[in-house]
Amino acid sequence: MSDKKTALVISAHAADFVWRCGGAIALHAEMGYNVTVACLSFGERGESARLWKEGKSLDEVKAIRRGEAEEAAKALGVHDLVCFDLGDYPLELSRDNKTDLVNLIRKVQPSFMLSHSQYDPYNTDHMYTTQVALECRMIAQAWGHNPGEKVLGAPQLYLFEPHQTEQMGWKPDTFLDITPVWDKKRAAMEHMNGQVHLWDYYTSVAQQRANHFKRNSGGMSGGRDCKYAEGFQSIFPRTVDEL
Ligand SMILES: [Zn+2]
Numbered sequence: 001m002s003d004k005k006t007a008l009v010i011s012a013h014a015a016d017f018v019w020r021c022g023g024a025i026a027l028h029a030e031m032g033y034n035v036t037v038a039c040l041s042f043g044e045r046g047e048s049a050r051l052w053k054e055g056k057s058l059d060e061v062k063a064i065r066r067g068e069a070e071e072a073a074k075a076l077g078v079h080d081l082v083c084f085d086l087g088d089y090p091l092e093l094s095r096d097n098k099t100d101l102v103n104l105i106r107k108v109q110p111s112f113m114l115s116h117s118q119y120d121p122y123n124t125d126h127m128y129t130t131q132v133a134l135e136c137r138m139i140a141q142a143w144g145h146n147p148g149e150k151v152l153g154a155p156q157l158y159l160f161e162p163h164q165t166e167q168m169g170w171k172p173d174t175f176l177d178i179t180p181v182w183d184k185k186r187a188a189m190e191h192m193n194g195q196v197h198l199w200d201y202y203t204s205v206a207q208q209r210a211n212h213f214k215r216n217s218g219g220m221s222g223g224r225d226c227k228y229a230e231g232f233q234s235i236f237p238r239t240v241d242e243l
Contacts, residue, residue: 005033006079008110008155010101012091012129013043014069014083015192019202020160021114022076022185023178023230029077030181036080036108037073038101040129042066046089050194065194072188091125093132098139101132105140110155113137117162117170117233126162133157134235158232161205172231175213178206182228206230 007028011017017025017037025035042048042065044058051061066083073081082104086097093101105113115133116126139145140152162168178185185206189199209229217224 005031005111006108007033007035008105008108008113009035009037010113010115010129010133011037011039012116012123012125013041013047013088014039014065015043015047015072015195016116016126017114018069018072018076018185018188018192019198020116020162021158021230021232022072022188023181023206023228024114024158024160024176024232025076025078026181026184026188027176027178029079033111034079034108035077036082036104036110037078038082038084038104039069040084040086040093040132041088041091041125042069042083042085043088045087046123046125048194068191068193071191075184075188075191077184088125091128098132098136101136102139102145105136105152106146106149109150109152112156112158114158114160114232117159117168119169120162121167122164130159154236156238157235159235161209161231165205170233172209172212172233174232174234175209175216175229176232177210177213177224177226177229179210179227179229182206185228203228 009017029035042062044061044065048061048065051064116130118127118130120126143151162170206228209231210226213226213229214223
């Protein structure tokens with residue numbers, strides 16, 4: 001294992017990591033982190049409406065979505081894109097699938113993790129993924145799971161911004177300035193040809209979060225300028241020596 005800092009994104013579908021934390025990925029990749037993205041499915045049934053309307057088969061839809069995710073990952077500087085191909089709508093993991101995810105978490109030993117909001121009545125695959133992420137993080141920390149392996153420390157789990165934000169009970173406590181890598185995020189979004197309607201939507205979300213970054217970094221009294229940002233909700237407390 002290298003000494004590089006690492007991060008792990010657990011994404012229910014192929015495109016989620018792009019809209020919701022593409023900036024965080026690109027920014028940390030530029031900082032020297034190895035960012036691994038685990039895509040549990042391609043979003044082939046639930047998030048590929050345009051391709052189905054064009055009459056594509058399931059295999060074609062999956063291949064196209066995989067290709068888009070690979071291109072987007074390249075644009076963001078993802079170190080490793082791991083496609084679990086578990087199917088969506090509904091997404092379900094067997095015990096063995098969970099063990100595979102635990103193995104990945106232990107292999108990556110992430111400094112921090114990213115996944116979906118804890119509640120999402122529009123897309124239960126998303127909130128299921130967060131539940132699985134928490135479960136697998138817990139197992140990866142257990143000394144009794146595959147004794148002898150390096151156990152996981154206590155990486156923060158950041159929940160990235162969901163769609164239909166106000167309906168999700170999602171409350172950000174962290175804003176990340178992604179202005180320096182905005183071009184990379186926009187380029188990655190533009191690889192998602194099946195969801196063209198979201199390109200401008202997520203540009204506007206980033207601009208609004210930038211305003212929150214400015215306000216919370218000092219506002220009119222020495223706040224930092226910021227053009228694009230992403231918001232996150234953290235699950236675990238921080239341990240500090242100074243407030
Ligand atoms: Zn999704």
